[in-house]
Amino acid sequence: MLERKDIDNLAVLARLDLSDAEKDKLQKDMESILGYISELQKAPAVEESHKSSDYSLKNVMREDGEAYESGVNTEAILAEAPKVKNGYFAVKKILDN
Secondary structure (H helix, E strand, C coil): CCCHHHHHHHHHHHHCCCCCCHHHHHHHHHHHHHHHHHHHCCCCCCCCHHCHCCCCCCCCCCCCCHHHHHCCCCHHHHHHHHCCCCCECCCCCCCCC
């Protein structure tokens, strides 16, 4: 059970300026939270047979195929671009140095 001095100390550590009514509410809330935590501690532990390592995972993504050889499609791609300069896409400058 929390005492008023515990709430005062908590408020000092958290640098909170609380009124007496706020301290009373905080004390009730903290006792409720700590009571819930003590109930959780009574819960049985997870059995070894139900741990996440027991589930089998499989990759559902497609297998990667062979990569294209570098530069094979460059000319075809650049032929579709609206503007090309020195073998690169030419775009409007939007940022200054």
